[in-house]
Amino acid sequence: MEAPELLACRDVSLGYEGQSVLTHLDLSIREGDYLCIVGDNGSGKSTLLRGLLGLLPPQSGEICRSPDIRRGNLGYLPQQTRAQRDFPATVYEVVLSGCLNQKGMHFFYSPAQKSAALMNMGKLGVLELKDQCYRDLSGGQQQRVLLARALCAASKLLILDEPITGLDPAAAQDLYKLLSYLNRKEGMAIVMVTHDLKAALQSARTVLHIGRSSCFCGTVAEYLASPQGRRFREVE
Numbered sequence: 001m002e003a004p005e006l007l008a009c010r011d012v013s014l015g016y017e018g019q020s021v022l023t024h025l026d027l028s029i030r031e032g033d034y035l036c037i038v039g040d041n042g043s044g045k046s047t048l049l050r051g052l053l054g055l056l057p058p059q060s061g062e063i064c065r066s067p068d069i070r071r072g073n074l075g076y077l078p079q080q081t082r083a084q085r086d087f088p089a090t091v092y093e094v095v096l097s098g099c100l101n102q103k104g105m106h107f108f109y110s111p112a113q114k115s116a117a118l119m120n121m122g123k124l125g126v127l128e129l130k131d132q133c134y135r136d137l138s139g140g141q142q143q144r145v146l147l148a149r150a151l152c153a154a155s156k157l158l159i160l161d162e163p164i165t166g167l168d169p170a171a172a173q174d175l176y177k178l179l180s181y182l183n184r185k186e187g188m189a190i191v192m193v194t195h196d197l198k199a200a201l202q203s204a205r206t207v208l209h210i211g212r213s214s215c216f217c218g219t220v221a222e223y224l225a226s227p228q229g230r231r232f233r234e235v236e
């Protein structure tokens with residue numbers, strides 16, 4: 001039996017001001033999936049993420065969300081900007097802010113939210129950095145903190161936009177290992193936009209390649225056998 005569906009695009013077109021960037025896209029993201037989204041610059045990867053996150057309504061077609069996802073059970077790791085890297089808060093405050101979605105009308109964080117924040121920091125190996133200022137951390141440590149923050153929001157689905165940008169190869173490898181752990185051991189579904197196709201293919205199960213004229217979506221093996229994937233193998 002197939003795992004329950006979390007997010008799906010049915011014949012979706014997305015774009016801006018009447019101009020389409022992506023057209024007639026069909027995509028299904030299920031519990032426990034690991035999907036990598038690849039494609040040239042400007043092909044529409046971030047546009048698709050905006051659609052999946054509900055920030056950009058489709059021009060046509062339908063983006064379906066499971067009740068869990070509609071309730072906000074979704075963690076998002078945006079591309080880090082310089083201003084975010086300089087954020088003047090402690091690691092604990094940054095991680096705890098991942099619970100903001102669930103605060104509702106309450107002004108203070110609940111004890112359960114505080115312990116979830118501490119648990120997620122422990123899981124990602126940043127607990128000992130708890131009282132340090134976020135902006136003093138290395139790029140790799142900052143990404144771990146942001147992942148811990150995303151886990152406070154989500155137990156089912158993580159969406160990541162170019163998460164290894166600016167990381168050295170060791171820190172990037174470390175991040176991929178963490179993502180694989182979350183996917184395999186904790187059943188977290190992962191959707192990741194990346195340029196690092198080689199490393200991504202080692203962990204991902206499915207690939208969406210957004211091309212100029214058409215999109216490919218299939219398993220890693222199917223992708224490597226496809227014209228788009230074969231091109232990647234030639235340049236490897």
Ligand code: ADP
Binds near residue numbers: 041
């Ligand atoms: P990618 O993430 O693959 O690099 P994007 O989704 O950022 O690509 O962009 C796809 C296309 O949409 C590009 O041609 C870009 O110029 C255009 N685009 C992106 N954001 C906007 C926007 N806010 N308004 C108008 N056009 C945009």
